[in-house]
Amino acid sequence: MTTLESxxxxxxxxxxxxxxxxxxxxxxxxxxxxYTVIVVGTGLAGASASATLGELGYNVLNFxxxxxxxxxxxxxAQGGINAAKNYQGDGDSVFRLFYDTIKGGDFRSREExxxxxxxxxxxxxxxxxxxxxxxxxxxxxxxGNRSFGGALVSRTFYAQGQTGQQLLxxxxxxxxxxxxxxxxxxxxxxxxxxxxxxxGHARGIMTRNLVTGKLERWAADAxxxxxxxxxxxxxxxxxxxxxxxxxxWRASKRGAVFANPCYTQIHPTCIPVxxxxxxxxxxxxxxxxxxxRVWVPKNAKDAWDETKGQVGRRPTEIPEAxxxxxxERRYPTFGNLVPRxxxxxxxxxxxDDKRGIAFEGRGVYLDFADAIGRLGKAEVGERYGNLFEMxxxxxxxxxYETPMRIYPAPHYAMxxxxxxxxxxxxxPGLFVIGEANFSDHGANRLGxxxxxxxxxxxxxxxxxxxxxxxxxxxxxxxxxxxxxxxxSEGQVTARVDKLLAVKGKRSVDSFHRELGLLMWEHCGMAxxxxxxxxxxxxxxxxxxxxxxxxxxxxxxxxxxxVLERAGRVADFLEFAEVLALDALExxxxxxxxxxxxHQTAEGEAKRDDEGFSYVAGWEFTGVGxxxxxxxxxxxxxxxxxxxxxxx
Amino acid sequence: xxxxxxVWRQKGPSDAGRFETYQATDISEHMSFLEMLDIVNDxxxxxxxxxxxxxxxxREGICGSCGFMVNGKAHGGxxxxxxxxxxxxxxxxxxxxxxxxxxxxxxxxxxDLMVDRSAxxxxxxxxxxxxxxxxxxxxxxxxxxxxxxxxxxxxAAACIGCGACVASCxxxxxxxxxxxxxxxxxxxPQGQPERYRRVQAMVYQMDSEDFGYCSNAGECEAYCPKxxxxxxxxxxxxxxxxxxxxxxx
Numbered sequence: 001m002t003t004l005e006s007x008x009x010x011x012x013x014x015x016x017x018x019x020x021x022x023x024x025x026x027x028x029x030x031x032x033x034x035y036t037v038i039v040v041g042t043g044l045a046g047a048s049a050s051a052t053l054g055e056l057g058y059n060v061l062n063f064x065x066x067x068x069x070x071x072x073x074x075x076x077a078q079g080g081i082n083a084a085k086n087y088q089g090d091g092d093s094v095f096r097l098f099y100d101t102i103k104g105g106d107f108r109s110r111e112e113x114x115x116x117x118x119x120x121x122x123x124x125x126x127x128x129x130x131x132x133x134x135x136x137x138x139x140x141x142x143x144g145n146r147s148f149g150g151a152l153v154s155r156t157f158y159a160q161g162q163t164g165q166q167l168l169x170x171x172x173x174x175x176x177x178x179x180x181x182x183x184x185x186x187x188x189x190x191x192x193x194x195x196x197x198x199x200g201h202a203r204g205i206m207t208r209n210l211v212t213g214k215l216e217r218w219a220a221d222a223x224x225x226x227x228x229x230x231x232x233x234x235x236x237x238x239x240x241x242x243x244x245x246x247x248x249w250r251a252s253k254r255g256a257v258f259a260n261p262c263y264t265q266i267h268p269t270c271i272p273v274x275x276x277x278x279x280x281x282x283x284x285x286x287x288x289x290x291x292x293r294v295w296v297p298k299n300a301k302d303a304w305d306e307t308k309g310q311v312g313r314r315p316t317e318i319p320e321a322x323x324x325x326x327x328e329r330r331y332p333t334f335g336n337l338v339p340r341x342x343x344x345x346x347x348x349x350x351x352d353d354k355r356g357i358a359f360e361g362r363g364v365y366l367d368f369a370d371a372i373g374r375l376g377k378a379e380v381g382e383r384y385g386n387l388f389e390m391x392x393x394x395x396x397x398x399x400y401e402t403p404m405r406i407y408p409a410p411h412y413a414m415x416x417x418x419x420x421x422x423x424x425x426x427x428p429g430l431f432v433i434g435e436a437n438f439s440d441h442g443a444n445r446l447g448x449x450x451x452x453x454x455x456x457x458x459x460x461x462x463x464x465x466x467x468x469x470x471x472x473x474x475x476x477x478x479x480x481x482x483x484x485x486x487x488s489e490g491q492v493t494a495r496v497d498k499l500l501a502v503k504g505k506r507s508v509d510s511f512h513r514e515l516g517l518l519m520w521e522h523c524g525m526a527x528x529x530x531x532x533x534x535x536x537x538x539x540x541x542x543x544x545x546x547x548x549x550x551x552x553x554x555x556x557x558x559x560x561x562v563l564e565r566a567g568r569v570a571d572f573l574e575f576a577e578v579l580a581l582d583a584l585e586x587x588x589x590x591x592x593x594x595x596x597x598h599q600t601a602e603g604e605a606k607r608d609d610e611g612f613s614y615v616a617g618w619e620f621t622g623v624g625x626x627x628x629x630x631x632x633x634x635x636x637x638x639x640x641x642x643x644x645x646x647x
Numbered sequence: 648x649x650x651x652x653x654v655w656r657q658k659g660p661s662d663a664g665r666f667e668t669y670q671a672t673d674i675s676e677h678m679s680f681l682e683m684l685d686i687v688n689d690x691x692x693x694x695x696x697x698x699x700x701x702x703x704x705x706r707e708g709i710c711g712s713c714g715f716m717v718n719g720k721a722h723g724g725x726x727x728x729x730x731x732x733x734x735x736x737x738x739x740x741x742x743x744x745x746x747x748x749x750x751x752x753x754x755x756x757x758x759d760l761m762v763d764r765s766a767x768x769x770x771x772x773x774x775x776x777x778x779x780x781x782x783x784x785x786x787x788x789x790x791x792x793x794x795x796x797x798x799x800x801x802x803a804a805a806c807i808g809c810g811a812c813v814a815s816c817x818x819x820x821x822x823x824x825x826x827x828x829x830x831x832x833x834x835x836p837q838g839q840p841e842r843y844r845r846v847q848a849m850v851y852q853m854d855s856e857d858f859g860y861c862s863n864a865g866e867c868e869a870y871c872p873k874x875x876x877x878x879x880x881x882x883x884x885x886x887x888x889x890x891x892x893x894x895x896x
């Protein structure tokens with residue numbers, strides 16, 4: 001029977017990480033070169049981990065499905081990265097960042113992990129600056145900061161609206177240095193299709209070369225997954241088209257427990273859907289809520305008119321008195337900077353009230369007229385210019401002239417593979433970092449915390465904790481001849497052949513869209529027992545049709561983008577059921593998981609700490625079969641759970 | 648709107664390749680260019696035919712995966728726009744469009760519109776970094792960086808490595824790409840210790856790939872979706888010249 005043991009240090013939380021680093025085993029520098037570590041993924045977590053492991057002397061095999069490690073989706077993060085530097089002198093501290101993150105996560109994360117995250121946040125900024133990451137600076141030459149949702153201090157470091165890109169390039173450059181030095185071998189255009197578990201330990205992976213189609217076995221002393229999140233289960237999301245659940249899901253099928261899959265983040269500020277052909281949704285950085293004001297018309301007649309296909313009255317023609325700045329009205333303390341889950345639900349509610357202003361009534365205004373009046377157009381351009389340009393390219397409207405239209409969209413997965421304090425899954429030798437794991441963000445992630453977590457895991461946590469495992473197991477043979485590898489290769493080959501053999505009549509995307517619509521309707525911003533029950537009946541139906549009627553032209557031994565997508569969609573069709581089941585069984589509302597049955601009189605999320613203050617870990621038992629539920633109880637010694645209030 | 652597409656199809660590096668013609672029908676002006684291609688591909692797929700291979704990922708103009716020539720212009724030629732951010736409102740009903748991969752010796756075609764750009768990675772691997780061990784730096788505010796230098800570094804660092812500069816250049820040179828990284832790190836205090844060693848290593852690597860040389864045509868700057876300026880090439884050449892006197896061996 002699997003148990004979920006956090007292995008978090010007991011005692012004083014302020015010294016926990018220091019004590020832990022002393023207590024765990026360390027690999028002798030001369031022995032590090034005898035170990036090989038596989039790292040899958042080259043985003044912030046994967047690239048920083050590979051670079052640091054290489055520097056330490058380990059042999060690293062690093063894989064990514066993109067054509068270059070620099071293209072991982074961390075690159076698209078816009079707004080910034082948090083750190084408890086208190087450079088603004090506004091009362092920030094490690095404890096405040098820890099407190100905000102626990103509260104922002106709606107008291108569903110592990111205190112010790114979050115405290116460590118807040119501690120190392122400062123090292124990340126130092127590291128990135130030393131690498132040459134061009135953060136925004138003030139005229140005196142020191143670093144600038146901006147504010148993000150869920151915090152009352154200004155602690156977010158940024159590089160215009162391209163912070164993720166600049167941080168990723170920093171990590172990519174560090175990785176490139178290790179590739180040059182021969183410590184890291186990079187395998188681009190290579191997709192992981194299975195985890196190989198031998199004698200209960202993760203000992204390697206199976207991959208497919210996306211150019212030649214060749215299936216290959218790789219053996220190592222440990223496997224690190226840094227493969228990102230699963231928001232593309234909704235089809236339309238802010239994720240890159242290639243983001244997928246395949247690596248983590250296939251690891252889950254090999255025994256790794258999947259934790260809290262129902263904690264999905266719906267980001268409040270994305271460009272609304274404009275038609276049925278839409279292939280993805282584009283995020284507009286949360287930083288815009290620093291200066292933008294969110295509103296809808298007070299009167300439904302000014303809102304979207306479905307019969308006319310346009311709004312009743314243009315936003316600039318609506319007088320001040322007939323606008324409803326609903327976030328400022330409902331949450332006077334935090335105003336437009338309430339956390340993401342709160343802002344998203346508030347937008348949904350106004351649109352449900354028929355006051356939405358974009359396609360199919362799904363959109364609200366984000367208005368910069370006040371900011372332009374207060375700061376001038378030039379200053380607003382300095383802060384948000386590139387975001388405004390991006391918005392105009394996509395919509396054809398200029399935010400300098402007319403308010404932006406925005407609507408929530410699936411964005412980030414707080415859930416992921418379960419890991420202990422060492423970032424090791426329940427499968428020994430399998431480590432999971434960044435968005436791919438479940439740790440640190442609880443039921444809702446605060447803005448500018450994803451970059452922080454990815455880099456914290458990759459630069460400052462995993463490189464220490466993986467040594468503890470390696471020192472204990474010792475150097476082992478790196479042969480790929482074991483039965484576990486043969487079995488894995490056989491299964492991967494069979495699955496690829498099966499996809500090619502269906503030869504049906506429907507495109508892969510048509511199934512992905514169908515799944516996405518079902519997930520968005522029944523498991524999106526608001527969930528009900530009835531809707532989730534329906535969803536759990538529908539997913540197996542879509543999955544069955546997929547395997548009878550999907551069309552995958554071409555062959556295995558060549559570039560075949562349809563085959564790549566088909567494999568990923570097939571995995572989403574299995575994984576989605578666990579997500580829906582988790583949402584059904586969590587009979588409370590918390591963070592990004594909102595069950596309509598569980599809300600306060602004012603429509604806010606209502607937690608049930610007596611019944612659900614635990615991490616829900618799901619252990620695979622077979623496709624379409626009910627997984628085992630394992631619980632890791634959460635205890636709060638430093639931040640007392642309360643109903644979150646941002647009023 | 649309806650459009651006619653002439654698309655380069657090539658099975659692999661050894662195939663000669665040819666144009667094939669497809670109709671894109673019922674296209675909305677709000678679609679992105681890649682969404683228009685999705686529709687063409689979706690129909691091919693449902694009919695059991697191989698869709699057109701093109702690279703893309705973020706579809707937000709930041710990952711640098713996408714890129715091909717539309718009517719001879721990299722990314723379609725709209726000012727500071729990648730092809731994933733190009734929208735169909737820039738086209739008219741009845742337009743005929745020719746889609747070709749990046750054409751450069753250093754970027755061999757893998758299939759259809761997909762090319763191998765790994766030469767760009769190798770240029771960065773040669774020295775496009777600051778050598779700093781994880782965990783060793785001092786406090787981030789210990790080095791004051793003048794805002795002008797930080798801004799100049801940022802402007803150069805905005806390069807997404809898509810390869811449009813190479814594809815647009817009559818000589819298929821990668822000097823805008825290489826110069827951007829050299830400028831980014833070269834104007835910052837953190838980049839000074841390795842400044843001249845870096846420029847030499849990266850330029851030697853660039854020369855050893857199959858890229859050509861700059862002859863000041865300026866096409867790279869004109870088609871760069873991120874607005875990287877020609878100044879970065881001047882900066883690189885200047886540093887390369889100075890490096891002869893600053894480094895030994």
